[in-house]
Amino acid sequence: MSAGFHVSKDVLARIVIAASAWVSAAVVLFLFLFLAWFCRPLLDMTTLARLLSWDWRPFQGSFGILSMLTGSLLLAFSSMLLAFPVGVGICCFIHGIGPPSLARFVLRAVKLMTSVPTVVYGFVAVFVLVPLLRDVFHRGSGFSLLAAILGLAILVLPTVVLMLHSRFLTVEPQVRLTAAALGMTSSQKLLHLVIPASKRGFLAAAVLGLGRALGDTMIPLMLAGNAPQVPGSVFDSVRAMTAHIALVVATDSHSLAYLSLFACGLLLFLTTTLVNIGLRMLTRNREVGS
Amino acid sequence: MTRFHHVFSVLCRLCALLPGAVLLFLVGFLLQQSRGRLDLQLLFGDTPPLDALIHFAPVWDGIWPACFGTFCVVALAGIVAVPLGILCGIHLSEFARGRFRTMLSFCVDLLAGMPSILMGLFGFALILFLRHTLLPDAGTCLLLSGFCMGLLVLPYMVNATYSSLSGLPHDIRLLGPSLGLNRMQTIRHILLPSAGRGILSGLVLSLGRAAEDTAVIMLTGAVANAGMPRSLLDKYEALPFYIYTTAAEYQTPEELKAGFGAALVLLILTTGLFLAAHLLHNAMERRWRQG
Missing domain, CATH: 1.20.5 (Single alpha-helices involved in coiled-coils or other helix-helix interfaces)
Incomplete structure (x- = not known):
């Protein structure tokens, strides 16, 4: 029972x-x-054409989202261009360039960086970075592509470092004996064995960081100035897709404006999915290879 | 070649200065800017603290309502994400096999990679949908924020549970059958308690994530001056949203100082939760490395 x-x-x-x-x-x-x-109304060709244009002037009836798409891509790629080499440098410091005690300290600092709220980064940047850029370059208000790129680079830095770090951790034991047999110093081992052996790790870190930079809302919203235009220089204001979603929900109520917001959402969803599939392929091939 | 090595190592050293410098600057700047404002008045304004805490007396120019709103969102997110995430993690680690497993873990990874603004948009769309169908006067509210935030941190819970369970040593898995326990009893009485600290660490980390995220609450009901929420269907204030609006719309130096204070409070909250999660995680790893 x-x-x-x-x-x-x-x-x-x-x-x-x-x-x-x-x-x-x-x-x-x-x-x-x-x-x-x-996004159903997008199946209609004329609506689709109206949305896929460069002009965002809701009061004149143009609802183009292409400049937001450009803004997002520009922000993500440029911030990765900045964060990636620095991330690689930090990771190399942790794995052999720097003394072990300092290396542990730097790794802890990087991990701690992941716990800082994005909005706090944004808040401090508004009152430090933006005035600094304004005073140094004397171009516009300081709320610009450049400010957002710098902010995003700081934000994605830990992502890049930690991804690379985990790859280095798995590669290092495989080459440890070889390096010892050749009498290599730790920095030689790093440069000639570990780095060449973790190409996939580099790629994965880049893809992951790109996805993170593309999906962030608060830094572009608070720092980039949010003008819906294609920037002519790094001192111009831009609007990212994520920031566009946040801004339109807060203000507009026109149905085409709402449509643009879901179109941005769908684009973000698809890019995130692509990033994830890419990451999966990178990590799966690794398992097969080893 | 040696020259290249030299330049490379100098560059690496320079890069390595950055994380520490960023953190020190962040904390130092926030402390300096909010100096003289870091007291109970920052939290409660002119309302006596005990009245605000016990009798829910209205607080006008303090950040207590925002703290309380954040607490509510985090609690609701926990109610959604913790049971669902733990059960899903158990399924992924103990039961799911083959193609279903691959599909399930792909979906969870995909959800983990989703930008938080999409979760907010999901909540917003949900409200639009409800307005057109069942509830004509549905609006964004605390309950919706908690729900969406729960979905946002759900994959963290799943992954924490999954990795804690699948990281357990093999002999522990044999203990259950050797005592005559069936599979479910083994999970409940042996595996889950052994993985407890790891799961708890994931839980604390998820709560920290729920406390800091701004994009979700911005689209699902956080507003600037709501006071204390009277019910789950009310609008509310939240700490991250307060910080965001202060940056954009502060009027007096005093308001700005309160903003810096709020940023410091949020930073302490999330790093505190992060460190707690870290300690729990380390304790778990140490335990099973020795055992």
């Missing part, structure tokens, strides 16, 4: 566990379906 009761309870638990797993997996699907559902 009691045994029978136990079995049925176990079966129930199994069902609950499996159901929660599928619910968790379905969240992402629901997100996609919602975005796609609200």
